[in-house]
Amino acid sequence: MRLTKRGVAAPTAIVAVGLLLTACGSRSGDETTFAATESCVDTSGDTIKVGSLNSLTGTMAISEVTVRDSIALAVDQINADGGVMGKQIEVVGEDGASDPAKFREKAEKLVRDDCVAAVFGGWTSASRKAMLPVFESNNALLYYPVQYEGLESSPNIFYSGATTNQQIVPALDYLKEEGITSIYLVGSDYVFPRTANDIIKAYATANDIEVLGEDYVPLSGSADFSTILNKVRSAQPDAIFNTLNGDANVAFFNEYANVGLEAATTPVMSVSIAEEEVASIGVDNIEGQLTAWNYYQTVDTPENAAFVAAYKDRYGQQKPTSDPMEAAYTSVFLWRASVEEAGSFDVDAVRDSAGGVSFDAPEGTVVIDGENNHLTKTSRIGVINSTGLIDTVWESEGPIDPDPYLTSYDWAEGLGGN
Template identity: 55%
Template structure:
């Protein structure tokens, strides 16, 4: 009887130690490294309203992994990936993130799109001391030692877009977004910026992520008579809104839009005949003129078909895999703590298709160039403005007096 109790106690102690090591990222299993391979997770929406956008991101990550493996891998190991479907649902993202880390022993994940999905998994990565590479522009007001943000901070997309519109003479802004964290926080930022410029927000409306009928919102736009619509719709909402505007013969000449979540993939789905002339703000376009981008576009089309297009989110996801590789090689390890130490000491850079990007060791965002674009008749986006070089990330907008005075806070 005593021997049985001792065995049970030893078993419980062993299980406790394994759980502790897994949670802290300290075991070999938790690093996803075994033998000649290292495993990473890919967590995106393959179904639901966000699948229209996230498939391109997933494809870009797979392309980067394939290229890295063909060139010898990372630290002598071939990279394997495990896919999970977030199904356009934050709670599903949370469940799948925990599965990848806790059950599958994977410590590095590339994933999410919406801020709701990122916020749903943030505490999981922090609690398990795992690492998330998040590839999408977002509203800022956040930093985490367990997340590397490879998309734009608000001062690298939202703020310069509004600055550009103001310089172009736009004065009456209508704010339209999906009803979740990114659009609401983005519009809080935009409202403060527009007010500081002495201009006017003439309307602010939100649509459910699954909403397909925009008749009521279009009526409010007609009544408000804006000279520009700031669009933060995401997913299939963009398709419905622009097609219903087109049915009323509303073009960019009648209602100009500046969109923050429409890239080449969405243009291909909605139609260049509908979107031509409208503006977008990103850091990269398929037409970006760099030698690295020429190679990226050629490789992407070779892998997925000549009719496929690259985009800013896809490029930022592609960059994320290469930045992880650079951080692991600087650390000489896949262990999360050592990789984080390599990131936080700085100088993790990559000559990306958009230009050289560098991780800021303090806030884990990238220094990136800013580009304002306009949709052409051929469905591609052409740069109409660009910064001279990379812009230092300022996720909390601490360098803008109007933002500090407005007391902009993160939304949950």
């Protein structure tokens, strides 16, 4: 897999957003200062520490354990290839326990006590937003590997998962092209689903798609979906747009089948279900359903063949790969390339050197946009097959430039970044 740096011309609309942006639609001014706390990263020895912060327990463990595993795989491969600037990477692992407060606590520990050079991890937007002030106030780096709702760009976070225009908007475009004229929204009750659904409703209004209902459940697999899915059945939408996270998806699809709904007549478009979750839900309950991501195990590239083989050799032939774990894996290589481009582990130097750094990732070539710390990414719509893998049925013509504030869409005006 090749690592290079390219000159990348950011779209004018993206440039206008500016480098210094913070949480959900807010923008910090040029007077923002970093390094409020002096870095304690030790670069004097033969090793360099990084943090791996994922939910290894709780409702999100179904998704995040494999992200931890893919980070470890990337680190081992980099160490075998000589490390980073001649130093071997030492991983300090922590459990966010599916709790945003715990993610913040562990992020503080990794940055202030363990003195790591970067942290890789997080999944839910609630966990990311809980960690964001830690990384900004300490001028530290977080590499966040999961698709999210957009409307954010922090100078201390590199977003290696999709932003809205690289996943949710293409998913809606696909449904529209398939003749969908009505949808029902079901999601977990936290930042990502609620913000994503605000964006979906704005798109729907502009594209003559009727939203027939909108329901949320706690971020827990204990949720009872019988009432919600009976409402869906009565509303008779053309499709369901699913922003549930974690093991709540298991209960959702079990009840979906129980009430007699089928993919052929009421398809579900999911944006947080990948190959790992399919296995937990059960193929019989989810075959034929739609997903929107940037990567599937079935992507046909030499880089992906090597990645899948290495992952299965390490963790078991029955273990699938998925989009968030591929994005996490990719982010470790991008960090190394940015450090080596900078010739330093210093956060300001790494950030200043990152724009234009590219990597021939399993999903295809990705490039860091230096204006907003997101990646160019290819969008893919998939259908879950009978083996539990996901087949691509549509993909974008090439990598899509990140537009986290949706500045290129008139219908998104007023959502938080326009």
